Amino acid sequence: MKPAPFKYAKAGSVEEATALLDEHGDDVKVLAGGQSLIPLMNMRLARPEVLIDINGIESLSGIEVNGGLTIGATTRHAAVIRSGEVQRFAPIIGEAMRHVGHVGIRSRGTFGGSVAHADPASEIPTIVLALDAELTVAGLAGERTVAAEDYFVSTFTTEMEDNELLTAVRFPYPLDHAVWSFHEVARRHGDFALVGVAAVAEVDDAGVCTRARVALSGVADVPVRVKAAEELLVGSAISDVAEEAGRLAEREIDPGADFHASAEYRKEVARALVTRALNDMATKGESR
Ligand SMILES: Cc1cc2nc3c(=O)[nH]c(=O)nc-3n(C[C@H](O)[C@H](O)[C@H](O)COP(=O)(O)OP(=O)(O)OC[C@H]3O[C@@H](n4cnc5c(N)ncnc54)[C@H](O)[C@@H]3O)c2cc1C
Incomplete structure (x- = not known):
């Protein structure tokens, strides 16, 4: 064609x-x-x-750690996955991106392209939301910063104007004291996920969660945070509330049905994935 x-x-x-x-x-x-x-x-x-x-604009490509982690908009998926800086700062990013398409797609596709495209089933917008990323957007009047939570408006639609360019994505804090987990269910490896979860938490020396983010893909027209689950996690041991957090996720979301999956199936998968991610994180927390 x-x-x-x-x-x-x-x-x-x-x-x-x-x-x-x-x-x-x-x-x-x-x-x-x-x-x-x-x-x-x-x-x-x-x-x-x-x-x-925009592939010839050199300043748009690259990865830098400078307080936060900044990924330039045209940095290829493969470069992000291979990056030692990303691996040290926030390994969940590389882990999630291994699920994106296939080798050829990851060689050409860009980090910023995926964020700007705003497919609610995509791994990258979900990670961007879960890690409280800040997006740099350039226009005629200069640059502005948009919080990930405000950026995604609906399927394939962001709050950027037609004459604006996404130039970089900044992750403000490292995950070196955090536990994290990424899971998704797709029909085949490399397909867009039916549902995916990115979860991150900080846990104190007594094993109590002090900060949590739980974000889902594939259950709405934008990636969504499950705030009820996050609130439940804070102040608890993750393993004590993993099952209940999964049930809260199932209750809080209202996914649509399509050719690939019914709404009921997506809700059930979201419940199972949230519980699985949190149990993973509880195990990682115990082994630290
Ligand atoms: C077979 C196949 C399987 C795939 N599987 C997955 C998958 O499992 N998960 C997944 O997440 N993705 C998947 N993708 C999509 C892939 O990750 C794309 O690379 C990504 O969605 C878009 O990035 P791009 O750089 O190719 O953007 P482009 O295709 O060049 O652009 C996409 C859109 O974003 C806009 N845009 C791009 N960059 C900017 C910018 N800097 N500022 C403003 N607007 C911009 C463009 O104008 C366009 O509207 C798949 C693609 C294919 C072909």
């Missing part, structure tokens, strides 16, 4: 990219790894008149 005709422009800087985006209004799309956009164009589900290629 072939896309509808389009014009192509290659931006050399963030300023040039945002100026081009502004010039072309709603008929324009950013081209990052192309692993979501090009299939949509080939199927004629997207018909942008202009593509702005």
Whole structure:
């Protein structure tokens, strides 16, 4: 299949990219790894008149630890997975990303492309939410920062304007004193998950949880935090409340049904995955 005709422009800087985006209004799309956009164009589900290629903007690619962990928007999935800095700072990121597609997709697809694409079944937006990431967005007036919780609006829709560019994702705190777990259920390895869970907690010397994040993919039109489960965890030993937290997750979500799974199935999987993730974390906490 072939896309509808389009014009192509290659931006050399963030300023040039945002100026081009502004010039072309709603008929324009950013081209990052192309692993979501090009299939949509080939199927004629997207018909942008202009593509702005951001792959040549050097400042958008790279991984840096400087207080927090910053991943540039065009950093390829494979580079994030291989990164020693990511592994040391927040190993859950690499663990979740091993579930993304296949080798070819991970070689081209970009971290920022996945966040900006905002597929609610994707691993990366769920991790971004679970780790309280801060997103840097550039526009004509300069840069602004958006909290992950405010960024995802609905399926394939974020709070960015059409003339804005996601430039980087910053994870503000390391997970070196935290326990974490990532699980998902997909029909085949590499498929988008039917449901996924990313959970992170800090536990004090007495084994009591002092801070928790539990985020789910595939159960709403955006990745969601299960705040009732997080509240239950704080002040408890994780193993004591893992089952109940799973039941709270099942009760709190209202997933839709589609070709792949019924709403009831997704609720049941969410319950099981939350309990499994928390039991994992309890075991990791005991062995530290
Ligand atoms: C067969 C297949 C299986 C896949 N399986 C999975 C999976 O299991 N899990 C998963 O998470 N993903 C999966 N993907 C998608 C893959 O991870 C993509 O790489 C990712 O969704 C988009 O990143 P990209 O860099 O390719 O973005 P592109 O395809 O280039 O762009 C996607 C969208 O985001 C916009 N965009 C991109 N970058 C920016 C930016 N910096 N600022 C503003 N807007 C931007 C584009 O304009 C476009 O609308 C799969 C893809 C394929 C083809």
